[in-house]
Amino acid sequence: MTGKIYVIGLDGIPPRRLESAVERGDVPNLERAMDCVSGKTVSTNPPLSMLAWSTFATGQDAGKHGIYNFMLRDEGKYTTHFPSYARLRSNSTPLWEYLDAVDVGSGVMNLMPGYPPSRSKGFHIGDNVTSPNGSSFIHPRDLSEEIEQEVTKYELEPVTSYSRGKSESVLQEYLDSLFGMEQDRTEIGKYLIQNKDCQVFTYIFLGPDSLQHSLGHLLDENHPEYNTELAEKYGDKFFELLSIYDEFIGWLMEYMNEDDILMVLSDHGHGSVKREINLNSWLYQNNYLHFRTHPWTKLKLFGYNHVFEATKYTLKKSNLLNPIKKFLTTREVNDDDDQDSDSSNTDTNSRDLKDMLTVSHLDYDWSSTKAYTIASGGQIFLNTEEKHEEGWITTEYERICNELVASQSGLEFASGALN
Structure with missing residues (x-):
């Protein structure tokens, strides 16, 4: 050079x-x-x-x-x-x-x-x-x-x-x-x-x-x-x-x-976000995702449906939301971390606490759940037998994929089409 x-x-x-x-x-x-x-x-x-x-x-x-x-x-x-x-x-x-x-x-x-x-x-x-x-x-x-x-x-x-x-x-x-x-x-x-x-x-x-x-x-x-x-x-x-x-x-x-x-x-552009969709909620409403009937799961769902937004707003106003999120998602620093160690960047204890306090994979009924998401970006995972510890989908994979694509292509808000 x-x-x-x-x-x-x-x-x-x-x-x-x-x-x-x-x-x-x-x-x-x-x-x-x-x-x-x-x-x-x-x-x-x-x-x-x-x-x-x-x-x-x-x-x-x-x-x-x-x-x-x-x-x-x-x-x-x-x-x-x-x-x-x-x-x-x-x-x-x-x-x-x-x-x-x-x-x-x-x-x-x-x-x-x-x-x-x-x-x-x-x-x-x-x-x-x-x-x-x-x-x-x-x-x-x-x-x-x-x-x-x-x-x-x-x-x-x-x-x-x-x-x-x-x-x-x-x-x-x-x-x-x-x-x-x-x-x-x-x-x-x-x-x-x-x-x-x-x-x-x-x-x-x-x-x-x-x-x-x-x-x-x-x-x-x-x-x-x-x-x-x-x-x-x-x-x-x-x-x-x-x-x-x-x-x-x-x-x-x-x-x-x-x-x-x-x-x-630059890596991407930027646009105005005026509306959002919670895909896991949509999957639940359309019978792709199912919850356990455990009392703690029911309590967490009640909190999410009736208390979550108000609590989130209060924590934002008091500048506590981001510190709490960081505490629940950041792991302990290990001085042995190196470029060859593909270890999780989430401490096991804080991750367990997050999953226990919020609606998480622990609350899903995996025996009947077909699909779920884990983050923003729109990726949907199918609960396949091959790639999940409690997965069960095998021959229905293509049919469910096509069904999801067709269903979400026609999604609309009450005031008009998404696009």
């Missing part, structure tokens, strides 16, 4: 909003890069970050690399776990390991799934989704201290989270922490480029995706929760965030040599 390659990933950038940023003059350096060569690509199906970045890293689809969602089913069981870098490399070979095999160093920052971090030549900084809090998510380990001494501490995620319904002060705190974190990461990125012997650098910035998830209702005038006053104050924050990355890209373009290559890309 004669020159260096720089890959900058901006998570969740819709082409229409990038075009608006160009028209507004917010991203002059990106515009300059686009004048060289630009185009639109097709994302993965479904267009989820975990799946899409795995496909980018390996050049394979989910059927081969095995990362098809933010939550994966344990083989032969009904339990679940977070994706891991070990799972990715057990099924496929990421780009930087090909480079490592020919003694070419690479630097990777924040590409999911990134925990445990790769031990390939160069450096690897894990992502905020799969890296447990307090974990050694940076390789080599001494790089973490070096970054903090020379630049600033590497934060995994914004200190403050925000979702619709919270106060404006929480919104401002979230924006301050998000913008500060992304600004810090560009400075860390510059330091690593200037001081590390790598031929390929791959940096992923998740800020655009985070901001649109949090402020999507303020970016769409037709959203049912659109707030004119807040939109006037915060509607341009997406473009302000892009300007942080644009400054970094401008610095990088000036730093690059003539033989170097710069690639800026």
